[in-house]
Amino acid sequence: MKLRFRLDGWRFGGTLLLLIGVIGLGVSLYRWAELRRADQEIVVYEERSPESGFVPLTLMNVQEGAPTLAIATPEVGESTPAMTVPGANQSAPTFEPTPTPLPAIPKRLIIAKIDLDAPITPVKARKVKVGEAIFGQWLAPDEFAVGWPTETAMLGQVGNTVLIGHHNVHGKVFERLHELEAGDLIVVEGGSRRFSYQVVNVMILPERDADLQTRLENARWIQPSQDERLTLVTCWPANSNTHRLIIVARPIGQSPMPDAEPQ
Template sequence: MSSTLPQPVATSGQSTAALPTRTGQILHTVGNLLLLIGVYVLLYAGGLQVQIEYNRLAARGDNALPAPHAVARPQSFSTGAVPAAFTAPVLEPPAWASNVWDGPTPPADAPFVSQVSRISIPAIGVDWKVVEVGWEIVTDPDGQQVAVWQVAEYAVGHHHGSANPGEGDNVVLAGHVGGYGMVFRDLYYVQPGDAITVYSGDEQYLYRVQEQLVLDEENVPDEQRIANAGYIQPTGTEMLTLVTCWPLEGPAQFSQRVIVRALPYAPTFAGDPADPANAVGPPSPWGVR
């Protein structure tokens, strides 16, 4: 008598036996993906840091590397007239600035081309390249269009439309106190009498600091901001004006502006003329070397 043996019946445990394997595969794939993302982030961050360090090096004035580009010009960048809201009264030259320039004045309609390439302030260890910067037109919360000056990220910026050294007017240079470049980090500590050398064209123009000011810029009346803007307006006399934000940190961070103003200076040297400490004797009104 033949009999049929019972066939094994699949149990619920057998039907789910493959689940741990599939779950493991999914976790393995996710883990690999996260690992790849981590590697990419590390490579990107490392490459970004390398680029930052290169830009800092390129911005130094003591090498021949090409200067870093200024901040990108937005579509609203203008090289012509700025809005009326930006207009500030022309600053009257202070008493100590009278009769310091008797050189030729370029024609009023001459196109502006920045000639400044480098600035050195030995007292605070500054030696940076200079690039031209312009302004961008922005709309404030009240709907008014105002012009905001750009600031170069790594180098010092020469304001478009301000004078070149030797043109008998206000040479305006601005730089970040913080950020990547921190080119004017120690501008606050400049003192009257400190020497500044500006490289323009094939010449080196010597200036001596006359005053350093700290001006409130935020949460002040419009009249004060307009008065502050006067320091970067034409002066009608040879002058160097340096601008940065202040303080570097704290609750009032960047709410003020440090303004340094300097006049042409031609010292008589005893020893190496490359060392401002060797300057002796009364200065003449202008120094070019």
């Protein structure tokens, strides 16, 4: 009887030890997987990275907002036509309501001035650790294609639609982007529509060797905005990536693409 009791106790103890070992192994594997995931998500940023096409750093979960665009408006003067004020004998005009088109995912970028016609592909951000802070950094496609950061606005939506691309590697999709000037036309296709934009800002900003605060100030141009706008980003100059070329355009209209079905 005592021998049987001892055998049962040994079996119980062995099972318990085995169970503890399995639990310990599971915890270790879980921690290893978490560390692996963290290593994949956080990349230690190198200030003098030889790679190009990076979008400026953006602070994770903090949206200060893009700078306000200064759009010139005509001043009211003697040459300004007088406004017609409806009188008692004037009938108010009637308008047929038209449905508001849904926002569209950008699919194609056309800039006739620089002979650019390129597909647009969605891109994701990587996490970058600088000091103790974690930042986001969008990566341009490693092919002849323009990248659309999926967290930025869609076409026809209030907000900042950001497009990024390489300028001297991987197809050089934005090789001639620096030739654009204020007033130039940019067309983006998406959702069976063509969205037209007019360039209003062309900026070349120090980036790679600049201090962190300057780089974060640069990054404001790719943050969400209170207006509808299009922002194109690449590196500069042609043989390096020390600066960022940032072009901002405002919407001037949209139209159905030829043979497109009504939405």
